[in-house]
Amino acid sequence: MTSNRGSTPMVHAEALGKQVTTTAGELTILEDVRLSVAAGESVAVVGASGSGKSTLLGLLAGLDTPSHGRVLLDGVELGALDEDGRAAVRAGRVGFVFQAFQLLPSLTALENVMLPLELEGQASARGRARELLELAGLGSRLDHYPSQLSGGEQQRVAIARAFANEPRVLFADEPTGNLDRGTGARVMELLFNLNRDHHTTLVLVTHDEALAGRCDRRLLLDAGRIVGEQAGALRAG
Template structure:
């Protein structure tokens, strides 16, 4: 782990408009995460954890405040500019997989590397799918895979771009115990071997306890949990 700051958040707020008026989900969030750190964001359902993760990854736009990704003002960029930063730095594992249904498992995993023009995209994708125990499923489409298999394809895809920061939203939420352990091992292997910054949202206390730090989200505010 280095002392370089990978993520810096200052006075971050996020308000959405609902039928009953404005709802403030995040209220003045401040945090710093160093390169190579593993951080779990924990808290009850509806506390704003996944909203925060989506903002950090540039998948949504905050109402006010600043997000810096490697000193780049992420929150002030337009969608096209954010997409460039995401491509350079960010991998994301969604709870609901977000695989492209018309692409085979191997094609889903190849996509990030192909978009970067990597001529070894296929061989790297094959190696990653082998690593997640799916070398026998390369040509299967998402609807031919179980939920656990789809999650493993999604994680292989997130690894394919060799991200400097990996965000994961309930990465073990849809997995049985054995596959959950496999995924946890993979996440922390990437964190340790490539100094990848790992930021995950989880309800799993065992997973959270493996991280360097835990941040607790409650009523839209973030506090550090003393370990």
């Protein structure tokens, strides 16, 4: 499945497959997946539980390696790199948002967002983290720990952290999955505002039809194969 936004994709997969060995034998999770996502585009991967969505996201992000096929991320072939090389690509170009937030409980909201900036040696980490949290509507919650924040607030901290290093592409696995409808809508708005303002490519795995509908495209994954594509109908300008 290809994008019509340009000739050089930000994310590109060719004949991507993933098999794992189980006690019952070889299990195919993904088979012959082909897709391209343009810079600045937002794409939702949808499908039933067990269709391979999270596995696909992990392969596209370089968190896992395919059994066959290849992934190019911002023009870099991930399969040609060792784990340290893939980690370097992720650190410099990729942000992640997960359903389970994955904030460090011993750090405040501000410190959680500062962490990737400090790891990169950025002197302006505190100011950049404060700016992102204010954009996320959390300017009054900077010194709160995750346990003192609601689920929606924790997810907004996680999104602010994911955007801290201005990634070229953000991968999100069920970013509204643990949230009620109203809170999920606010998180969704933040994602697309940052996508628009920073021209960050978004690749989302979601069961949320409203979130999928806000994306430029949705790809339907069924039994490990992409079987359909639909343009998003609700994309805000």
